[in-house]
Amino acid sequence: MIKIVDKPSSEELQQLLNRPFSSDTAVFDIVKDIIDRVKAKGDIAVREITKNTDSIDLATFKVTDSEIEEAKLQISSELKAAIDVAKANIERFHAAQKFDDITVETSKGVTCCQKSKPISRVGLYIPGGTAPLFSTVLMLALPANIAGCKEVIICTPPSKSGKVAPEILYCADICGVKNIYKIGGATAIAAMAYGTESIKPVYKIFGPGNRYVTAAKQLVMAHTASIDIPAGPSEVMVVCDDSASPRYVAADLLSQAEHGSDSQSIAVVTSTALAVAINAEVKQMLAVLPRAEYMRQSLANSSIVVVDSIEDIIDVINDYAPEHLIIAMDNGDAVADMVENAGSVFIGHYTPESAGDYCSGTNHTLPTGGWGKSMSGVNLDSFCKKITYQKITKEGILNLAPTIIAMAEGEGLEAHSLAAKVRTE
Amino acid sequence: MIKIVDKPSSEELQQLLNRPFSSDTAVFDIVKDIIDRVKAKGDIAVREITKNTDSIDLATFKVTDSEIEEAKLQISSELKAAIDVAKANIERFHAAQKFDDITVETSKGVTCCQKSKPISRVGLYIPGGTAPLFSTVLMLALPANIAGCKEVIICTPPSKSGKVAPEILYCADICGVKNIYKIGGATAIAAMAYGTESIKPVYKIFGPGNRYVTAAKQLVMAHTASIDIPAGPSEVMVVCDDSASPRYVAADLLSQAEHGSDSQSIAVVTSTALAVAINAEVKQMLAVLPRAEYMRQSLANSSIVVVDSIEDIIDVINDYAPEHLIIAMDNGDAVADMVENAGSVFIGHYTPESAGDYCSGTNHTLPTGGWGKSMSGVNLDSFCKKITYQKITKEGILNLAPTIIAMAEGEGLEAHSLAAKVRTE
Numbered sequence: 003m004i005k006i007v008d009k010p011s012s013e014e015l016q017q018l019l020n021r022p023f024s025s026d027t028a029v030f031d032i033v034k035d036i037i038d039r040v041k042a043k044g045d046i047a048v049r050e051i052t053k054n055t056d057s058i059d060l061a062t063f064k065v066t067d068s069e070i071e072e073a074k075l076q077i078s079s080e081l082k083a084a085i086d087v088a089k090a091n092i093e094r095f096h097a098a099q100k101f102d103d104i105t106v107e108t109s110k111g112v113t114c115c116q117k118s119k120p121i122s123r124v125g126l127y128i129p130g131g132t133a134p135l136f137s138t139v140l141m142l143a144l145p146a147n148i149a150g151c152k153e154v155i156i157c158t159p160p161s162k163s164g165k166v167a168p169e170i171l172y173c174a175d176i177c178g179v180k181n182i183y184k185i186g187g188a189t190a191i192a193a194m195a196y197g198t199e200s201i202k203p204v205y206k207i208f209g210p211g212n213r214y215v216t217a218a219k220q221l222v223m224a225h226t227a228s229i230d231i232p233a234g235p236s237e238v239m240v241v242c243d244d245s246a247s248p249r250y251v252a253a254d255l256l257s258q259a260e261h262g263s264d265s266q267s268i269a270v271v272t273s274t275a276l277a278v279a280i281n282a283e284v285k286q287m288l289a290v291l292p293r294a295e296y297m298r299q300s301l302a303n304s305s306i307v308v309v310d311s312i313e314d315i316i317d318v319i320n321d322y323a324p325e326h327l328i329i330a331m332d333n334g335d336a337v338a339d340m341v342e343n344a345g346s347v348f349i350g351h352y353t354p355e356s357a358g359d360y361c362s363g364t365n366h367t368l369p370t371g372g373w374g375k376s377m378s379g380v381n382l383d384s385f386c387k388k389i390t391y392q393k394i395t396k397e398g399i400l401n402l403a404p405t406i407i408a409m410a411e412g413e414g415l416e417a418h419s420l421a422a423k424v425r426t427e
Numbered sequence: 428m429i430k431i432v433d434k435p436s437s438e439e440l441q442q443l444l445n446r447p448f449s450s451d452t453a454v455f456d457i458v459k460d461i462i463d464r465v466k467a468k469g470d471i472a473v474r475e476i477t478k479n480t481d482s483i484d485l486a487t488f489k490v491t492d493s494e495i496e497e498a499k500l501q502i503s504s505e506l507k508a509a510i511d512v513a514k515a516n517i518e519r520f521h522a523a524q525k526f527d528d529i530t531v532e533t534s535k536g537v538t539c540c541q542k543s544k545p546i547s548r549v550g551l552y553i554p555g556g557t558a559p560l561f562s563t564v565l566m567l568a569l570p571a572n573i574a575g576c577k578e579v580i581i582c583t584p585p586s587k588s589g590k591v592a593p594e595i596l597y598c599a600d601i602c603g604v605k606n607i608y609k610i611g612g613a614t615a616i617a618a619m620a621y622g623t624e625s626i627k628p629v630y631k632i633f634g635p636g637n638r639y640v641t642a643a644k645q646l647v648m649a650h651t652a653s654i655d656i657p658a659g660p661s662e663v664m665v666v667c668d669d670s671a672s673p674r675y676v677a678a679d680l681l682s683q684a685e686h687g688s689d690s691q692s693i694a695v696v697t698s699t700a701l702a703v704a705i706n707a708e709v710k711q712m713l714a715v716l717p718r719a720e721y722m723r724q725s726l727a728n729s730s731i732v733v734v735d736s737i738e739d740i741i742d743v744i745n746d747y748a749p750e751h752l753i754i755a756m757d758n759g760d761a762v763a764d765m766v767e768n769a770g771s772v773f774i775g776h777y778t779p780e781s782a783g784d785y786c787s788g789t790n791h792t793l794p795t796g797g798w799g800k801s802m803s804g805v806n807l808d809s810f811c812k813k814i815t816y817q818k819i820t821k822e823g824i825l826n827l828a829p830t831i832i833a834m835a836e837g838e839g840l841e842a843h844s845l846a847a848k849v850r851t852e
Contacts, residue, residue: 084833091533098531099541106523108516108788116524119767121801137834169837205801224645224657228801232649253846260842292841338816342544349818354846357819357827360834363533364815376546376630376653378813388803390789391763393774394782402782408509409562409785412594416717417685421678421779 003284004255004267004301006277008308015307019322021371022235022264022303026213033188033217040192045199051189058164063200065166065182070175073168085173088361089140095363096145099382111398115391120150123202124385125194125227126179127209130159130186134167135210137359141366141380142208143177149385154179155204157194159186187211191218195227203227208380210367230380234371235264238355239324241315241337242271242280246330247351252283254328255304256297257356263299268322269306270315277306316340323374326355343375399425428709429680429692429726431702433733440732444747446796447660447689447728451638458613458642465617470624476614483589488625490591490607495600498593510598513786514565520788521570524807536823540816545575548627549810550619550652551604552634555584555611559592560635562784566791566805567633568602574810579604580629582619584611612636616643620652628652633805635792655805659796660689663780664749666740666762667696667705671755672776677708679753680729681722682781688724693747694731695740702731741765748799751780768800824850 007018039047053059101118108114126142129135146154156179158166166184174182185193197203206228207219219229238258240251255267271277288294309315323343331337334349341347345368346358359366367380403422410418432443464472478484526543533539551567554560571579581604583591591609599607610618622628631653632644644654663683665676680692696702713719734740744752748768756762759774766772770793771783784791792805828847835843
């Protein structure tokens, strides 16, 4: 069901680990046009584009209080209880990330300080489509609250009947988000970045989305609004020694595969027998799961790679920088310590990726496409920026002035030097 | 010398605070062509472009050991001593920013952890041109070392005789950077992002530069390498009450103005008399400073704004999000506490911006153009990424499985649910 590749050469391995995603200039052209229209015509453009793409003509985009009240009645008490558990765990882990001010007297009379301040206006994009991804509301709105962001808005596409999934509204409500707009795709990103008559522009945009959403985020980030991370198709790497359960590993590979046809699931194992056993479980599970047709497409991008040793496994991990890394080993901690590049790591046999997707407490908005080599997943810091401060006493500037003057004159910047000199007169 | 604007309306104020910088599609077209050539032809393209833009034909780009030894002999002992002071202060402040691992048991048997890991390969761009900005070498290479980045490379443009300023080589040497390449502008950014025969690609690119460099950074960040911040023209805002010294303020405004013709210096004061006094000092200083012609251009983008109150001052600060904010007040701390958006803050009468530019210990690579609303200046975190980890026990997954299953099924993701179920069998 998934191709097994035994001891690939490094070229073959590169080929297997290629991400199926490619950026498409046609997508950028379409998105650029949408952004230009929203910038120029505001709400009128949003309405026009929504009519075309979502097949619904909305005179206003904001979700009303009565829609929220109605949504709350539609959520089962079982799901409410689950969301409560997830919310509590996510809050605990993100609250623990609060930054303590740093103050250092770097030389006599020279005090430097670093403080974290919330980004005052943030916009969260929640995709609609086949599955209402309400868990993403928790993953983004809860840290925004903990950070202290003053204004938090959500955009999410309306259904053809002009509704938003009740689960999304329920989660937004328990996170205290009051301003929810029925706007989808690149249009939503443009509206949040540039503002319209009904939406104030935000300073940073968060959230996953299809390639149009990602392209729109990449275009606005060059001009006006920051973004969390460039979201690409989701991916998992499961690394195993002989202690791994083929059944658990198969379920993990499939749970990634059901995200979309361009998802990628990679297992890296040290024995061919385990590879074969995993595949047998995949076959069995596929026979009974819904979305199997969907999964078959993404499994075509996937592979089970057999390598020689744990050292090889570590090289593959750090070269691939998986969004999700599951270490299906009895001594997973030792391997986890060697991980340099990954989004989030799941250690041991009882830690499925789906735990992190929903409720262990870690964030599920993670760097895909190898960006884990240089970027963090969303965390409390993503909703803050750090400002530095310095305060120098009269004695401090007398001490430091010769250094400032020598360096400024070395760089040919006389006025920089003068700003120190006048203070020592 | 600088226009004084008394109690502007909010529209007038917006106009005054407009940044002189505009992004130019012509620049992006030129840069895109450079990037495509470097991607396609590697070192050959770098050599060709360097010949055209820097008027020097270099067969190899790497600075040799003997060039570094030669450079060290050219630095005065006075400048060496100043650089030592700066290095020590920058190291102290950035070392204090080290991140301690966070571990939280979010529910029974569910342990979540956040750790910081260095970005293994980083590239630093150091502009050449009229002034050799060797201080930027310290500001980027020292935190890269403290973070533990394994490979740190520098690109900097060669002079027409194929040399690099000795100050830059000296600073690189004392920071332990061995790989320095004579490549400038967008070509350098392309080479670091995509690699050539002689340069390994890096995962993140740092450093200031002109609009070609910034455009190149923005283009590569959509595809392959992260960047620190989108660098624009430098700017300062000096906010004053009547305790401010017109002479100090004038020197601060001019030290910003000498950076380049598109720099911006804004003073915000609560009395017209102070505005007039500042301008008188500016006039006097301009008469004796070099680069005065240069400064006159940037002072045309500048203004002294008179407002009614400290509250107005705080609104102006947070709306503008200055790269550098000097609070020239006896009680500067109180105003500093109200700052929401800024790059770096200089508190009190004895804290010139030039202290932070060189040697107080804070970083001088800061968000310009209003990006301070959502971005931090360069700091230790800029050279790291945070990875999350979770480890769940058998008991933990038994507790958490119902939550995972309810949420996964709510999102229509059956395989996600299955990955929890199989672990409870």
